Amino acid sequence: MTHPEFDAPEPPAEVSASSLLDALGRPLHDLRISVTDRCNFRCRYCMPKEVFGPDFAFLPRSEVLAFEEITRVARLFAERGVRKLRLTGGEPTLRAQLPSLVAMLREVPDVDIAMTTNGTMLRALAQPLADAGLDRVTVSLDSLDDPTFRAMNDMDFPVALVLEGIAAAERAGLAPVKVNAVVRRGVNDHTVLALAEHFRGTPHIVRFIEFMDVGTTNGWQMDEVVPASALVAAIDARFPLEPVEANYTGEVAQRYRYRDGAGEVGFITSVTQPFCSTCTRARLSAEGGLYTCLFAGEGTDLRGPLRAGATDADLGAIIDGTWRARTDRYSELRTAQTPGSRKRVEMSYIGG
Numbered sequence: 001m002t003h004p005e006f007d008a009p010e011p012p013a014e015v016s017a018s019s020l021l022d023a024l025g026r027p028l029h030d031l032r033i034s035v036t037d038r039c040n041f042r043c044r045y046c047m048p049k050e051v052f053g054p055d056f057a058f059l060p061r062s063e064v065l066a067f068e069e070i071t072r073v074a075r076l077f078a079e080r081g082v083r084k085l086r087l088t089g090g091e092p093t094l095r096a097q098l099p100s101l102v103a104m105l106r107e108v109p110d111v112d113i114a115m116t117t118n119g120t121m122l123r124a125l126a127q128p129l130a131d132a133g134l135d136r137v138t139v140s141l142d143s144l145d146d147p148t149f150r151a152m153n154d155m156d157f158p159v160a161l162v163l164e165g166i167a168a169a170e171r172a173g174l175a176p177v178k179v180n181a182v183v184r185r186g187v188n189d190h191t192v193l194a195l196a197e198h199f200r201g202t203p204h205i206v207r208f209i210e211f212m213d214v215g216t217t218n219g220w221q222m223d224e225v226v227p228a229s230a231l232v233a234a235i236d237a238r239f240p241l242e243p244v245e246a247n248y249t250g251e252v253a254q255r256y257r258y259r260d261g262a263g264e265v266g267f268i269t270s271v272t273q274p275f276c277s278t279c280t281r282a283r284l285s286a287e288g289g290l291y292t293c294l295f296a297g298e299g300t301d302l303r304g305p306l307r308a309g310a311t312d313a314d315l316g317a318i319i320d321g322t323w324r325a326r327t328d329r330y331s332e333l334r335t336a337q338t339p340g341s342r343k344r345v346e347m348s349y350i351g352g
């Protein structure tokens, strides 16, 4: 497979001379912060029960970064050009006192703060999180068909409560909500049109995500990936679509709008049309590992130095060195044979 667009990388327009660039010329713009490795769902594509069962050893509390530690790291990233922080997990809303963390992160200058959640706790938490300074939420919802959704989260959790969570986010001023749906052939692909139709005419934006081979436990097979191009064609046939320009370089979703003005949908084509050449994201695991790719096998430890009294300059040098050395482009190099061939961290550990 060749990647001509990668052979001669053009720096994105917004890269300034002072930007921290990786080895392939990509700037650092986003930091995804996993605040817990735990979750109340067992989505089969992410944390299958057979692996993440009652005996699974989640991180003990002492190994998880404290809010002060997370905020310090976030500030150092912001000083290096990061403008977007995204709280994720595991399920971020399971972390006790999450609004307090958001309030602390709000003190970091010039950052947008978002969260990706399964939505189950939003009925109670949307308002406190918005009051603390959260800007936006993405809610994962793979199907509106209740039996399909219950099977996918594998905890028999009903759709209705997630929809109530989305409504709570809207009331709290966190709209437009992005709704993430992972599509798996033969599992929920028959419910894609209904999901698109439900959110047509609302400010919310459904983003269909190709099933990815993250981690090593979800039994990924290429033939379970429904190419985004097929989804675009299926939705376009029922509700005509037209493409929309990306908001910014590095935006992961391909955007389309309904020709009749009923809103937008997005497609995250990580498998069939990878976007590594514009990937500007770093990830901080719950225990303070810095990962430069969703498919990384190893992270760079920040917790050790943080707890050993490292100065901001020391920590900054580790971050700079890690980003400058970055050559990740896993999705561009993926082949159908890739799974199983190398160690990869689980998505629930570093967040999506």
Ligand code: SAM
Pocket: 039, 045, 046, 088, 089, 090, 091, 092, 116, 117, 118, 138, 139, 140, 180, 181, 182, 209, 210, 211, 212, 213, 214, 218, 347, 348, 351, 352
């Ligand atoms: N628990 C939160 C949630 O589900 O929104 C945040 C963490 S979850 C790991 C982040 C995102 O990754 C979710 O939208 C989820 O659907 C997506 N995801 C997890 N496993 C995936 C996979 N194998 N392929 C594609 N997306 C996946």
Ligand code: SF4
Pocket: 039, 040, 041, 042, 043, 046, 047, 089, 090, 091, 118, 140, 348
């Ligand atoms: Fe939990 Fe999110 Fe993974 Fe589902 S996708 S198991 S909700 S972390």
Ligand code: SF4
Pocket: 274, 275, 276, 277, 279, 280, 292, 293, 294, 295, 328, 329, 330, 331, 332
């Ligand atoms: Fe970024 Fe890695 Fe995903 Fe490529 S595979 S887009 S480098 S996270």
